[in-house]
Amino acid sequence: SFVQLTILKGKLLLLFSNLVPYLGQIIEIFFNETWKMRYNRSLSEPSFSLLWSVTISIKDFGGMIGALGVKVFADTYGRRNSILVANGISILSTCLMSLSHLCKSFELLILGRLIFGLFCGLIMSLNPLYIQEISPRSMRGACATVNQALYSIGILLGMVILGTDDYWPLMLSLSLIPAFLQYLCLPFCPESPRYLIINQGKVEEAKKVLQTLRGPLRDTSSEITEIQDEAINIQSKVTVKAFLTRRSYRMPILILIVINLAVHMSGFNIVINYSTSIFRASGLPHSQSLTLGVGAINTFFTIVSASLMERAGRRKLLLVGFAVKILCNVLLTITTSLSTIPGMPIVQVVAVFGLVSAFELGPGPISWFISAELFDQAARPFAMSLNSLLNWGGKFLSMVIGPYVYTIYAGILIAAFVFAFLHLPETKGRTFDEISSEFRKADGILLDVKNGFKTFQ
Helix, strand or coil, X not given: CHHHHXXXXXXXXXXXXXXXXXXXHHHHHHHHHHHHHHHCCCCCHHHHHHHHHHHHHHHHHHHHHHHCCHHHHHHHHXXXXXXXXXXXXXXXXXXXXXXXXXXXXXXXXXXXHHHHHHHHHHHHHHHHHHHHHHCCHXXXXXXXXXXXXXXXXXXXXHHHCCCCCCCHHHHHHCCHHHHHHHHHHHHHCCCCHHHHHHHXXXXXXXXXXXXXHHCCCCCCHHHHHHHHHHHHHCCCCCCHHHHHHCHHHHHHXXXXXXXXXXXHCCCHHHHHHHHHHHHHHCCCCCHHHHHHHHHHHHHHHHHHHHHHHHHHCHHHHHHHHHHHHHHHHHHHHHHHHCCCCCCHHHHHHHHHHHHHHHHHHCHHHHXXXXXXXXXXXXXXXXXXXXXXXXXXXXHHHHHHHCCCCHHHHHHHHHHHHHHHHHHCCCCXXXXXXXXXXXXXXXXXXXXXXXXXXXXEC
């Protein structure tokens, strides 16, 4: 648990640096003042819209680029050390964003956001990858979901203590604290035993690591055997071409693509970034307080998801989450079109809260770690990289499309619900090798349901 909690501190790096969307009016003042100082005239509305759009979306663009480096980092430096390397990128980005106000340069803020996106693209895959590989099988989903919970808590805390005109750069720089805490703590955490055995062939070292992770009185021989069996079934190192063309990877890749696009093209990113504007446009008072409510709901249901992940299973939580999000998007379409009708703004608040709740109940956390469970060790870093690329790509497209396309989101979710119902296997309580074997002997054609999970032959 010490290892898991230590690595989860990395999520708190997002505590303030991820909150530029919530600083709208403060950043607008900063942009206007900087522009007026340089050009002796106010920033026009089109120019501000362009700058604001770039500032918001550049992080997601950086995330797509950073995602491409997950495989290289994870296999070259190891799971733990890769996180430490990525941590340095976050410190650089935080320094740039914090200095932007002092230097009167919105370019530094945008550059800092881009570099922070690179860090996010790496860390949002490296964290779950490391946690999945060191967690006991019975706690794998819960531990990965706690990772998401700390992310949500970080956003909520940042929303509560949003800065002022003068102190918002200080708020951004406070994320240096968890960054340095991670540098102090993470070196004392062991490397992933799966990485040590399968990638490095260091069986004895892996045995010591597992004994540390599970406790000195626990018998870890069966887990060592499980990892060694997985190593035997991995035929060779996987190249990009093999990852994309090998038949046993086709269905897992398709599942990964569908789930991620549905999760991040479902309205959540629009709601979480534009909730204040949505509430204000509906004529609702106390829009800022309602936005804090969104953050609180986001955090609460992530914690609920962590408690349910090993009880209900991934598949059930994902399908329930998709179903509720479909309903909420339909409601948002209606309330946005008929906002002048009495009572509609209240329904809109319920729909927004419901959409956020459904996202964190299952689809949000599961989209980050399901790729680690569907692939074997050789392909897992590639899968996490693709997962991160899809995640940030979906967010980037959501920012480009805009906030009022809930009907499209509902359609995407309906298609994803049907696909997941037909093709997603349950991974709860199964070893990585058991899951991979379902696809190794598969052409990806669903035949039947056995023992509570879908099988492929």
